[in-house]
Amino acid sequence: MHKLTVPISDEDIRGLHAGDTVSISGVIVTGRDAAHKFMIEHFIRSEEVAVDEMELHEELKRLLNGSVIYHCGPVVKQDEAGNWSFVAAGPTTSIREEVYQPEVIKHFNLKGVMGKGGMEAGTLKACGEQPAVYLHAIGGAASLIAQSVKEVLAVYKMDFGVPEAFWVIRVEDFPAVVTMDSHGVSLHTTVAAASAKKLEALLA
Amino acid sequence: MDYTELDLTDSFVELIRRAATILPDDMRQALGKAKGNEKAGSSAEGALDTILLNVNIAEKNSTPICQDTGTPIFEVSYPVGVSTRMLADQIRAAAAIATKHSYLRPNAVDIMTDKNSGNNNGEDFPTMHFHEWDNDSIHVDLLLKGGGCENVSTQYKLPNGRLHAGRDLEGVRRAVLDAVNQAQGRGCGPAVLGVAVGGDRGSGYIKSKLQLFRKLEDTNPDETLAALEDRLYEETNQLGIGPMGFGGETTVLGVKIGVQHRLPASYFVSVAYMCWANRRASMDVALSGETMEANYA
Numbered sequence: 252m253h254k255l256t257v258p259i260s261d262e263d264i265r266g267l268h269a270g271d272t273v274s275i276s277g278v279i280v281t282g283r284d285a286a287h288k289f290m291i292e293h294f295i296r297s298e299e300v301a302v303d304e305m306e307l308h309e310e311l312k313r314l315l316n317g318s319v320i321y322h323c324g325p326v327v328k329q330d331e332a333g334n335w336s337f338v339a340a341g342p343t344t345s346i347r348e349e350v351y352q353p354e355v356i357k358h359f360n361l362k363g364v365m366g367k368g369g370m371e372a373g374t375l376k377a378c379g380e381q382p383a384v385y386l387h388a389i390g391g392a393a394s395l396i397a398q399s400v401k402e403v404l405a406v407y408k409m410d411f412g413v414p415e416a417f418w419v420i421r422v423e424d425f426p427a428v429v430t431m432d433s434h435g436v437s438l439h440t441t442v443a444a445a446s447a448k449k450l451e452a453l454l455a
Numbered sequence: 456m457d458y459t460e461l462d463l464t465d466s467f468v469e470l471i472r473r474a475a476t477i478l479p480d481d482m483r484q485a486l487g488k489a490k491g492n493e494k495a496g497s498s499a500e501g502a503l504d505t506i507l508l509n510v511n512i513a514e515k516n517s518t519p520i521c522q523d524t525g526t527p528i529f530e531v532s533y534p535v536g537v538s539t540r541m542l543a544d545q546i547r548a549a550a551a552i553a554t555k556h557s558y559l560r561p562n563a564v565d566i567m568t569d570k571n572s573g574n575n576n577g578e579d580f581p582t583m584h585f586h587e588w589d590n591d592s593i594h595v596d597l598l599l600k601g602g603g604c605e606n607v608s609t610q611y612k613l614p615n616g617r618l619h620a621g622r623d624l625e626g627v628r629r630a631v632l633d634a635v636n637q638a639q640g641r642g643c644g645p646a647v648l649g650v651a652v653g654g655d656r657g658s659g660y661i662k663s664k665l666q667l668f669r670k671l672e673d674t675n676p677d678e679t680l681a682a683l684e685d686r687l688y689e690e691t692n693q694l695g696i697g698p699m700g701f702g703g704e705t706t707v708l709g710v711k712i713g714v715q716h717r718l719p720a721s722y723f724v725s726v727a728y729m730c731w732a733n734r735r736a737s738m739d740v741a742l743s744g745e746t747m748e749a750n751y752a
Contacts, residue, residue, distance in 0.1 A: 272501060324522060326518075326519050326560040338519065339513075339518055339519040339521065339557075339560070343603065344603045344606065367603070367640070368603070369639075369641075387701070389506060389699060390521075390603065390699055391506065391643050391730055391731060392509035393509065393520065393521045394509050394513035394516060394519065395505060395508050395512050397522075398512065412561060412570070412573070413560065414522075428501070428502075428701065438702070439700060442695070442696060442700055445695055445702070447636060453694075454632065
């Protein structure tokens with residue numbers, strides 16, 4: 252078990268290999284489909300950042316630098332004083348962000364992308380260059396994971412809806428498995444190759 | 456009894472709560488058994504361990520097992536005289552209340568505006584099917600079908616050249632094995648597979664989902680289909696995809712197959728891939744007695 256604390260160092264990342272179990276502590280940010288599309292269109296590929304989006308851009312740059320973006324659309328609760336908490340917060344399927352992820356990793360200096368199901372060649376390459384890793388949380392383990400979310404610090408873009416907003420959260424001992432490392436190894440590729448071979452034998 | 460005064464809204468809320476927060480016993484047992492079959496210290500064993508822990512926490516705290524509380528699918532059997540329009544309104548009201556209690560995540564997004572309705576109400580949302588029957592009671596089955604596994608559900612049109620799958624049960628076998636291989640870990644396995652053979656593209660997908668209401672220990676009354684279910688269970692687990700796609704012994708926890716008549720021109724195999732969080736719950740409301748108490752299972 253590797254314990255990672257945000258900001259995560261390059262040395263820590265290089266020391267991780269596909270199959271390693273990790274636990275993460277520190278401030279991370281959720282972002283999924285709408286968030287990735289937004290970051291690409293408004294921050295990364297746009298000529299300039301609109302005046303009313305500058306503050307958010309700077310805040311995300313500060314928060315994500317050396318941190319982890321978490322593909323997650325949580326179930327949340329708000330108390331009478333207006334404070335949010337996470338009720339259920341498992342990962343969502345990451346592959347939908349593949350077209351955006353390499354640019355997001357580079358732009359924000361991410362050290363980790365967390366979700367489920369794994370990603371493909373573009374993200375694997377970006378993980379090698381940055382360096383960064385892909386972290387696989389346990390899909391569906393939402394109530395357990397919510398317990399490692401100690402505090403909701405902020406929420407941005409609530410107009411995207413609760414699942415799609417950027418939630419800034421402080422986590423402690425958040426459990427995950429490294430399935431894509433910074434050395435070009437993807438557990439997903441290995442498993443898929445083995446199962447394809449087995450399928451071929453079953454269909455022979 | 457005056458059926459027009461029937462109000463099951465609170466019972467529907469409780470049914471939703473149970474489905475979202477309590478994993479059925481058969482699923483829990485199968486996951487526990489699966490954990491014992493994985494190599495000690497492997498990521499597969501770790502994943503199952505986390506899943507089982509999570510299931511206990513969710514039930515204890517009455518919080519969703521998975522944050523994707525999915526499409527709520529209601530299958531309602533009712534006697535003559537009960538208004539299904541009234542029941543539908545009560546189901547929609549219950550979905551909104553359950554969302555407020557955080558049993559459900561706001562999960563209905565408008566296609567035209569891209570806005571989340573915020574209360575799990577929307578066009579054709581939740582999904583409901585009503586079936587009239589002879590009993591003097593109402594029976595409701597509820598399935599919460601998550602989006603991740605729905606995205607890897609699939610439909611084959613046989614014959615399929617790539618798979619050398621013809622229009623027979625061997626062709627069905629080939630299609631199902633391919634579907635599991637294609638899904639890899641993206642559908643949050645270990646999975647339960649609901650398979651429908653025949654029908655049209657619409658009815659086939661519905662029938663495949665209905666198979667997911669069957670308990671894991673349920674044996675197909677048709678011997679040939681029962682044998683195919685057993686064989687596919689064995690063979691899908693030989694693929695080695697494992698829990699979450701981490702590699703391992705447990706890829707599938709159950710295979711359930713239903714059949715429908717087909718057009719001479721068509722031969723569809725519809726595969727409903729269900730994640731390990733196979734959230735189903737049911738309730739019965741007797742309408743003949745003095746009180747109308749709902750019993751849950």
